[in-house]
Amino acid sequence: MSKRNLWLLITIIGLSLLSGVVGGLVVRSYLLNLSFDIPLFGDINLGSSYRRGNLIISQPRKVVVQQDDRLAGVVAEAQKSVVDFYLKKNKPALAPFNQPALNAAPFYFNYERVGQGLVLTNDGWALTGAKIIQPENFIAVDYEGNIMPLESTAENKAGGYFVKVRGQNLAAVQFADKGDAAVGQLLAVLHDDEVRVAYVENILKTANAGAVQSSEGWYRRIKISPSSLTRGDIVFNLSGLALGLYAADDLVMPIGYYVQPLANLLNKTEWRQTYLGVNYLSLSALVSEQELAGALLAPDAKGVAVIKNSPAAQAGLKSGDIIMEVDGVKVDADNDLSELIQSYQSGKEIELTILRGENKEKIKVKLGGG
Numbered sequence: 001m002s003k004r005n006l007w008l009l010i011t012i013i014g015l016s017l018l019s020g021v022v023g024g025l026v027v028r029s030y031l032l033n034l035s036f037d038i039p040l041f042g043d044i045n046l047g048s049s050y051r052r053g054n055l056i057i058s059q060p061r062k063v064v065v066q067q068d069d070r071l072a073g074v075v076a077e078a079q080k081s082v083v084d085f086y087l088k089k090n091k092p093a094l095a096p097f098n099q100p101a102l103n104a105a106p107f108y109f110n111y112e113r114v115g116q117g118l119v120l121t122n123d124g125w126a127l128t129g130a131k132i133i134q135p136e137n138f139i140a141v142d143y144e145g146n147i148m149p150l151e152s153t154a155e156n157k158a159g160g161y162f163v164k165v166r167g168q169n170l171a172a173v174q175f176a177d178k179g180d181a182a183v184g185q186l187l188a189v190l191h192d193d194e195v196r197v198a199y200v201e202n203i204l205k206t207a208n209a210g211a212v213q214s215s216e217g218w219y220r221r222i223k224i225s226p227s228s229l230t231r232g233d234i235v236f237n238l239s240g241l242a243l244g245l246y247a248a249d250d251l252v253m254p255i256g257y258y259v260q261p262l263a264n265l266l267n268k269t270e271w272r273q274t275y276l277g278v279n280y281l282s283l284s285a286l287v288s289e290q291e292l293a294g295a296l297l298a299p300d301a302k303g304v305a306v307i308k309n310s311p312a313a314q315a316g317l318k319s320g321d322i323i324m325e326v327d328g329v330k331v332d333a334d335n336d337l338s339e340l341i342q343s344y345q346s347g348k349e350i351e352l353t354i355l356r357g358e359n360k361e362k363i364k365v366k367l368g369g370g
Contacts, residue, residue: 070238074188075195077240081119081173082190083140083148083165085130086112108141110193117163118234118242120262122172124151124165127258129232129245132161140165156261157273159253160232160245175255176241181222189224189246190234198235201225201250205285205336212300215276215312217338222252260342272346272369277310278317284333293330294322294355295337315365317354324360325353341367 086108115130117140132138135150140163142148151164181200189196202223213219222243224235233246244254264270279300283292297305297319305319306312317323323331326340327350344350346369354361 071186071188071195071197074236074238074240078173078188078190078234078236078242079143080171081242082234083117083119083126083142083170084113085115085117085128085132085138085140085150085163087114088137088139088149108139108147113192114138115232116190116234117165118245119165119170119172120162121266122168122170124148124167124170125262125265126163126165127156127160127245127262128163129160132163135163140167142167142170154265156258159247160258162262162265173242174240175259176237176239176243178220178254178256180237180239180241181243181254186238187224187243188236188238189229190236191229196229196233198224198226198229204251205333205339212279212281212298213336213338214300215278215280215338215341216273218257218342219336220254220256220339221247222254223250224252225250260345263345274342274344274346274348275311275368276341276365277307277312277368278323278337279305279307280323280337282336283322284331284336293332294324295331297321297323311365311368315352315363317352317363317365318356320356322355323352324355327351328353 089108115128115132117126117128117130119126126140132150132153133155135153138150140148140150146167148165148167151166153164154162156162181203183200183202185200187198187200189198200222204221204223205219222235224246229246231246231248235243235246235252237243242255244252244257247253260274264272278295278297280295281298283294283296286292297317299305299319306317323337325331326335326337329335329340331337331340344367346367349364349366352363352365354363
Protein backbone atom coordinates (compact mmCIF):
# COMPACT_ATOMS: atom_id res chain seq x y z
CA MET A 1 0.00 0.00 0.00
CA SER A 2 1.39 3.38 -0.97
CA LYS A 3 2.01 6.07 1.63
CA ARG A 4 -0.69 8.19 0.03
CA ASN A 5 -3.31 5.47 0.43
CA LEU A 6 -2.14 4.75 4.00
CA TRP A 7 -2.54 8.37 5.07
CA LEU A 8 -5.95 8.47 3.39
CA LEU A 9 -7.06 5.40 5.35
CA ILE A 10 -5.82 6.88 8.63
CA THR A 11 -7.62 10.14 7.89
CA ILE A 12 -10.90 8.33 7.18
CA ILE A 13 -10.67 6.32 10.41
CA GLY A 14 -9.88 9.45 12.44
CA LEU A 15 -12.80 11.37 11.01
CA SER A 16 -15.12 8.42 11.70
CA LEU A 17 -14.10 8.25 15.36
CA LEU A 18 -14.43 12.01 15.75
CA SER A 19 -17.89 12.03 14.19
CA GLY A 20 -18.95 9.23 16.55
CA VAL A 21 -17.88 11.20 19.62
CA VAL A 22 -19.55 14.37 18.38
CA GLY A 23 -22.69 12.45 17.51
CA GLY A 24 -22.80 10.93 20.99
CA LEU A 25 -22.53 14.33 22.62
CA VAL A 26 -25.26 15.71 20.34
CA VAL A 27 -27.60 12.83 21.17
CA ARG A 28 -26.94 13.12 24.89
CA SER A 29 -27.22 16.89 24.87
CA TYR A 30 -30.24 17.44 22.64
CA LEU A 31 -32.19 14.21 23.00
CA LEU A 32 -31.45 12.51 26.30
CA ASN A 33 -30.90 15.71 28.23
CA LEU A 34 -34.12 17.30 27.02
CA SER A 35 -36.29 14.19 27.10
CA PHE A 36 -34.95 12.22 30.05
CA ASP A 37 -33.05 14.79 32.15
CA ILE A 38 -29.71 13.02 31.62
CA PRO A 39 -26.91 15.58 32.05
CA LEU A 40 -24.25 16.15 29.42
CA PHE A 41 -21.52 15.30 31.93
CA GLY A 42 -21.41 14.04 35.52
CA ASP A 43 -24.16 12.20 37.39
CA ILE A 44 -26.44 9.75 35.63
CA ASN A 45 -30.13 9.77 36.41
CA LEU A 46 -31.41 6.20 36.39
CA GLY A 47 -34.95 7.41 35.81
CA SER A 48 -36.30 5.98 39.07
CA SER A 49 -37.94 8.41 41.43
CA TYR A 50 -38.37 8.52 45.19
CA ARG A 51 -41.21 10.89 46.00
CA ARG A 52 -40.30 13.84 43.76
CA GLY A 53 -36.58 13.27 43.81
CA ASN A 54 -34.39 11.18 41.55
CA LEU A 55 -32.22 8.17 42.10
CA ILE A 56 -28.73 9.50 41.45
CA ILE A 57 -25.49 7.58 41.30
CA SER A 58 -22.67 10.06 41.73
CA GLN A 59 -20.02 7.50 40.80
CA PRO A 60 -21.69 5.32 38.15
CA ARG A 61 -18.46 3.55 37.30
CA LYS A 62 -18.67 1.71 40.63
CA VAL A 63 -22.17 0.38 40.00
CA VAL A 64 -22.83 -2.80 38.05
CA VAL A 65 -25.19 -2.00 35.19
CA GLN A 66 -27.34 -5.07 35.78
CA GLN A 67 -28.24 -3.75 39.22
CA ASP A 68 -29.99 -0.60 37.96
CA ASP A 69 -33.30 -2.43 37.73
CA ARG A 70 -32.84 -3.83 41.23
CA LEU A 71 -32.23 -0.33 42.60
CA ALA A 72 -35.38 0.94 40.93
CA GLY A 73 -37.35 -2.00 42.32
CA VAL A 74 -36.03 -1.45 45.83
CA VAL A 75 -37.01 2.22 45.70
CA ALA A 76 -40.49 1.44 44.42
CA GLU A 77 -41.15 -1.06 47.21
CA ALA A 78 -39.27 0.75 49.98
CA GLN A 79 -41.30 3.96 49.72
CA LYS A 80 -44.48 1.95 50.39
CA SER A 81 -43.15 1.20 53.87
CA VAL A 82 -42.18 4.78 54.67
CA VAL A 83 -44.26 7.65 56.04
CA ASP A 84 -43.32 11.32 56.35
CA PHE A 85 -44.04 13.39 59.45
CA TYR A 86 -45.15 17.03 59.45
CA LEU A 87 -46.20 19.49 62.10
CA LYS A 88 -49.98 19.63 62.01
CA LYS A 89 -51.51 22.80 60.57
CA ASN A 90 -54.84 24.16 61.75
CA LYS A 91 -55.25 26.65 58.90
CA PRO A 92 -54.80 26.24 55.14
CA ALA A 93 -51.33 27.28 54.04
CA LEU A 94 -52.72 29.23 51.09
CA ALA A 95 -55.49 31.04 52.99
CA PRO A 96 -54.00 34.52 52.36
CA PHE A 97 -54.63 34.08 48.63
CA ASN A 98 -58.41 33.97 49.22
CA GLN A 99 -58.97 31.07 46.83
CA PRO A 100 -61.87 28.90 48.09
CA ALA A 101 -60.70 25.87 46.08
CA LEU A 102 -57.33 25.99 47.81
CA ASN A 103 -58.53 26.80 51.31
CA ALA A 104 -60.51 23.64 52.06
CA ALA A 105 -57.65 21.94 53.93
CA PRO A 106 -54.06 22.59 54.99
CA PHE A 107 -51.27 22.08 52.49
CA TYR A 108 -47.97 20.46 53.36
CA PHE A 109 -44.80 21.12 51.41
CA ASN A 110 -41.86 18.72 51.16
CA TYR A 111 -39.47 21.16 52.79
CA GLU A 112 -41.71 21.24 55.90
CA ARG A 113 -41.17 17.57 56.62
CA VAL A 114 -39.70 16.98 60.09
CA GLY A 115 -38.69 13.38 59.53
CA GLN A 116 -39.53 10.04 58.04
CA GLY A 117 -40.65 6.80 59.65
CA LEU A 118 -40.21 3.15 58.80
CA VAL A 119 -43.51 1.24 59.04
CA LEU A 120 -42.94 -1.77 61.30
CA THR A 121 -46.45 -3.21 61.63
CA ASN A 122 -49.55 -3.25 59.43
CA ASP A 123 -51.61 -1.47 62.10
CA GLY A 124 -49.41 1.61 62.06
CA TRP A 125 -46.38 1.37 64.36
CA ALA A 126 -43.41 3.15 62.80
CA LEU A 127 -39.81 3.82 63.82
CA THR A 128 -38.29 7.26 63.34
CA GLY A 129 -35.18 9.18 64.23
CA ALA A 130 -37.24 12.38 64.52
CA LYS A 131 -38.09 13.69 67.98
CA ILE A 132 -41.88 13.31 68.03
CA ILE A 133 -43.15 13.70 71.60
CA GLN A 134 -46.67 15.11 71.36
CA PRO A 135 -48.54 13.07 68.70
CA GLU A 136 -51.49 15.46 68.52
CA ASN A 137 -49.17 18.08 67.02
CA PHE A 138 -48.08 15.93 64.06
CA ILE A 139 -49.53 14.11 61.07
CA ALA A 140 -48.15 11.33 58.88
CA VAL A 141 -48.32 11.11 55.10
CA ASP A 142 -47.88 7.83 53.22
CA TYR A 143 -46.42 7.36 49.73
CA GLU A 144 -49.84 7.86 48.13
CA GLY A 145 -50.32 11.22 49.85
CA ASN A 146 -52.85 10.04 52.45
CA ILE A 147 -52.79 12.19 55.59
CA MET A 148 -53.11 10.26 58.87
CA PRO A 149 -53.18 11.48 62.48
CA LEU A 150 -50.86 10.08 65.13
CA GLU A 151 -52.28 8.21 68.12
CA SER A 152 -49.29 7.87 70.42
CA THR A 153 -45.51 7.89 70.64
CA ALA A 154 -43.02 6.05 72.79
CA GLU A 155 -39.39 7.03 73.17
CA ASN A 156 -37.16 4.09 72.45
CA LYS A 157 -34.46 3.88 75.11
CA ALA A 158 -32.30 2.19 72.50
CA GLY A 159 -32.59 5.34 70.35
CA GLY A 160 -35.29 7.00 68.23
CA TYR A 161 -39.06 6.99 68.70
CA PHE A 162 -41.84 4.50 68.06
CA VAL A 163 -44.87 6.30 66.60
CA LYS A 164 -48.41 4.88 66.27
CA VAL A 165 -50.06 6.12 63.06
CA ARG A 166 -53.84 5.84 62.79
CA GLY A 167 -53.97 3.72 59.68
CA GLN A 168 -54.92 0.21 58.63
CA ASN A 169 -53.29 -2.26 56.27
CA LEU A 170 -50.11 -0.24 55.98
CA ALA A 171 -47.22 -1.91 54.17
CA ALA A 172 -44.92 -3.17 56.94
CA VAL A 173 -41.25 -3.42 56.05
CA GLN A 174 -39.28 -6.65 56.07
CA PHE A 175 -36.41 -6.70 58.56
CA ALA A 176 -32.92 -7.72 57.54
CA ASP A 177 -31.18 -10.34 59.64
CA LYS A 178 -27.64 -9.67 60.80
CA GLY A 179 -26.42 -12.07 58.13
CA ASP A 180 -28.03 -9.98 55.37
CA ALA A 181 -25.26 -7.36 55.41
CA ALA A 182 -21.88 -8.02 53.83
CA VAL A 183 -18.80 -5.93 53.09
CA GLY A 184 -18.99 -4.43 49.61
CA GLN A 185 -22.78 -4.77 49.43
CA LEU A 186 -24.63 -2.03 47.57
CA LEU A 187 -27.25 -0.11 49.58
CA ALA A 188 -30.10 2.30 48.89
CA VAL A 189 -30.49 5.06 51.49
CA LEU A 190 -33.71 7.12 51.68
CA HIS A 191 -32.49 10.65 52.29
CA ASP A 192 -34.97 13.54 52.06
CA ASP A 193 -36.28 13.52 48.48
CA GLU A 194 -33.38 11.48 47.16
CA VAL A 195 -32.12 7.97 47.21
CA ARG A 196 -28.41 7.93 47.96
CA VAL A 197 -26.39 4.93 46.84
CA ALA A 198 -23.80 3.64 49.32
CA TYR A 199 -21.98 0.42 50.07
CA VAL A 200 -21.01 -1.52 53.19
CA GLU A 201 -17.43 -0.64 54.06
CA ASN A 202 -17.19 -2.70 57.23
CA ILE A 203 -19.30 -4.50 59.82
CA LEU A 204 -18.28 -3.71 63.38
CA LYS A 205 -19.28 -6.57 65.66
CA THR A 206 -17.43 -5.74 68.87
CA ALA A 207 -15.60 -2.88 70.53
CA ASN A 208 -11.95 -2.36 69.61
CA ALA A 209 -9.76 -5.41 70.07
CA GLY A 210 -8.57 -5.58 73.67
CA ALA A 211 -11.35 -3.31 74.96
CA VAL A 212 -13.46 -4.51 77.87
CA GLN A 213 -17.15 -4.63 76.96
CA SER A 214 -20.35 -4.78 78.95
CA SER A 215 -22.98 -7.50 78.59
CA GLU A 216 -25.51 -4.65 78.46
CA GLY A 217 -23.87 -2.95 75.47
CA TRP A 218 -24.71 -3.19 71.77
CA TYR A 219 -21.61 -3.04 69.63
CA ARG A 220 -22.72 -4.16 66.17
CA ARG A 221 -22.67 -1.30 63.66
CA ILE A 222 -22.63 -1.15 59.88
CA LYS A 223 -20.06 1.29 58.50
CA ILE A 224 -21.04 2.66 55.10
CA SER A 225 -19.42 4.87 52.47
CA PRO A 226 -19.95 7.44 51.16
CA SER A 227 -22.29 8.95 53.71
CA SER A 228 -23.20 12.69 53.85
CA LEU A 229 -26.43 11.49 55.39
CA THR A 230 -28.82 12.67 58.09
CA ARG A 231 -29.60 10.94 61.36
CA GLY A 232 -32.67 8.77 60.85
CA ASP A 233 -32.16 8.10 57.13
CA ILE A 234 -33.43 4.61 56.30
CA VAL A 235 -31.06 2.06 54.77
CA PHE A 236 -32.14 -0.85 52.55
CA ASN A 237 -30.17 -3.58 50.83
CA LEU A 238 -30.93 -4.62 47.25
CA SER A 239 -33.17 -7.43 48.46
CA GLY A 240 -35.53 -4.76 49.76
CA LEU A 241 -34.82 -5.55 53.42
CA ALA A 242 -34.44 -2.74 55.95
CA LEU A 243 -30.91 -2.84 57.39
CA GLY A 244 -31.39 -0.02 59.89
CA LEU A 245 -31.29 3.72 60.54
CA TYR A 246 -28.33 5.97 59.92
CA ALA A 247 -26.90 7.19 63.24
CA ALA A 248 -23.77 9.32 62.71
CA ASP A 249 -20.11 9.08 61.74
CA ASP A 250 -20.85 6.81 58.74
CA LEU A 251 -22.50 4.24 61.03
CA VAL A 252 -25.88 2.54 60.67
CA MET A 253 -27.71 1.10 63.68
CA PRO A 254 -28.91 -2.38 62.60
CA ILE A 255 -32.65 -3.00 62.65
CA GLY A 256 -32.10 -5.78 65.19
CA TYR A 257 -31.26 -3.07 67.71
CA TYR A 258 -34.94 -2.12 67.78
CA VAL A 259 -36.60 -5.55 67.65
CA GLN A 260 -36.73 -6.27 71.39
CA PRO A 261 -38.13 -2.85 72.40
CA LEU A 262 -40.73 -3.26 69.65
CA ALA A 263 -41.76 -6.66 71.01
CA ASN A 264 -42.26 -5.16 74.47
CA LEU A 265 -44.26 -2.33 72.96
CA LEU A 266 -46.58 -4.70 71.09
CA ASN A 267 -47.00 -6.84 74.20
CA LYS A 268 -47.79 -3.68 76.18
CA THR A 269 -45.02 -4.38 78.64
CA GLU A 270 -42.41 -1.92 79.81
CA TRP A 271 -39.12 -2.27 78.00
CA ARG A 272 -36.35 -3.09 80.43
CA GLN A 273 -32.85 -3.70 79.13
CA THR A 274 -31.82 -7.29 79.65
CA TYR A 275 -29.27 -7.50 82.43
CA LEU A 276 -26.58 -10.12 83.07
CA GLY A 277 -24.02 -7.93 84.81
CA VAL A 278 -20.56 -8.85 83.50
CA ASN A 279 -17.66 -7.12 81.78
CA TYR A 280 -15.62 -9.14 79.32
CA LEU A 281 -13.03 -9.36 76.57
CA SER A 282 -14.23 -10.77 73.28
CA LEU A 283 -11.54 -13.33 72.53
CA SER A 284 -12.49 -13.59 68.86
CA ALA A 285 -11.44 -9.94 68.40
CA LEU A 286 -7.87 -10.64 69.58
CA VAL A 287 -5.06 -11.36 67.14
CA SER A 288 -3.69 -14.84 67.73
CA GLU A 289 -2.00 -17.71 65.89
CA GLN A 290 -4.97 -19.87 66.81
CA GLU A 291 -8.65 -19.06 66.42
CA LEU A 292 -10.07 -17.91 69.73
CA ALA A 293 -13.68 -17.87 70.85
CA GLY A 294 -15.64 -17.04 73.97
CA ALA A 295 -16.00 -14.10 76.35
CA LEU A 296 -13.35 -13.79 79.07
CA LEU A 297 -14.81 -12.11 82.18
CA ALA A 298 -12.35 -9.30 82.90
CA PRO A 299 -12.24 -6.14 85.06
CA ASP A 300 -13.28 -2.84 83.52
CA ALA A 301 -11.67 0.53 84.32
CA LYS A 302 -13.26 0.37 87.77
CA GLY A 303 -11.77 -3.06 88.43
CA VAL A 304 -15.10 -4.91 88.20
CA ALA A 305 -15.58 -8.08 86.14
CA VAL A 306 -18.80 -9.36 87.71
CA ILE A 307 -21.12 -6.70 89.09
CA LYS A 308 -22.14 -7.20 92.72
CA ASN A 309 -25.66 -8.61 93.24
CA SER A 310 -26.16 -8.98 89.50
CA PRO A 311 -27.76 -12.12 87.97
CA ALA A 312 -24.24 -13.22 86.99
CA ALA A 313 -22.96 -12.82 90.55
CA GLN A 314 -25.95 -14.66 92.00
CA ALA A 315 -25.31 -17.53 89.58
CA GLY A 316 -21.69 -17.80 90.73
CA LEU A 317 -19.81 -16.40 87.73
CA LYS A 318 -16.29 -15.19 88.54
CA SER A 319 -13.55 -13.07 87.00
CA GLY A 320 -11.48 -15.26 84.69
CA ASP A 321 -14.39 -17.45 83.61
CA ILE A 322 -14.80 -17.81 79.86
CA ILE A 323 -18.39 -17.96 78.61
CA MET A 324 -18.25 -20.36 75.65
CA GLU A 325 -21.94 -20.79 74.83
CA VAL A 326 -25.33 -19.24 75.55
CA ASP A 327 -28.16 -21.77 75.33
CA GLY A 328 -25.99 -23.89 73.05
CA VAL A 329 -25.03 -21.02 70.72
CA LYS A 330 -21.27 -20.58 70.46
CA VAL A 331 -19.88 -17.18 71.50
CA ASP A 332 -17.61 -16.17 68.62
CA ALA A 333 -16.98 -13.50 65.99
CA ASP A 334 -20.49 -13.90 64.60
CA ASN A 335 -22.24 -14.06 67.99
CA ASP A 336 -20.85 -11.62 70.51
CA LEU A 337 -21.88 -12.18 74.14
CA SER A 338 -23.71 -8.86 74.57
CA GLU A 339 -25.62 -9.41 71.33
CA LEU A 340 -26.75 -12.85 72.47
CA ILE A 341 -27.77 -11.62 75.92
CA GLN A 342 -29.71 -8.64 74.52
CA SER A 343 -31.70 -10.96 72.24
CA TYR A 344 -33.55 -12.28 75.33
CA GLN A 345 -36.27 -10.60 77.33
CA SER A 346 -35.60 -9.78 80.96
CA GLY A 347 -36.72 -12.56 83.32
CA LYS A 348 -35.69 -15.32 80.91
CA GLU A 349 -33.63 -18.19 82.35
CA ILE A 350 -30.68 -19.18 80.15
CA GLU A 351 -27.92 -21.77 80.34
CA LEU A 352 -24.31 -20.65 80.04
CA THR A 353 -21.49 -23.03 79.17
CA ILE A 354 -18.33 -21.71 80.81
CA LEU A 355 -14.67 -22.66 80.99
CA ARG A 356 -13.27 -22.30 84.51
CA GLY A 357 -9.63 -23.22 84.51
CA GLU A 358 -9.56 -26.53 82.61
CA ASN A 359 -13.09 -27.50 83.59
CA LYS A 360 -16.17 -26.92 81.47
CA GLU A 361 -19.35 -26.22 83.44
CA LYS A 362 -22.97 -25.33 82.76
CA ILE A 363 -24.62 -22.61 84.81
CA LYS A 364 -28.22 -21.43 84.72
CA VAL A 365 -28.85 -17.71 85.04
CA LYS A 366 -32.13 -15.82 85.30
CA LEU A 367 -31.64 -12.56 83.43
CA GLY A 368 -32.67 -9.33 85.12
CA GLY A 369 -33.96 -6.05 83.72
CA GLY A 370 -32.26 -2.69 83.95
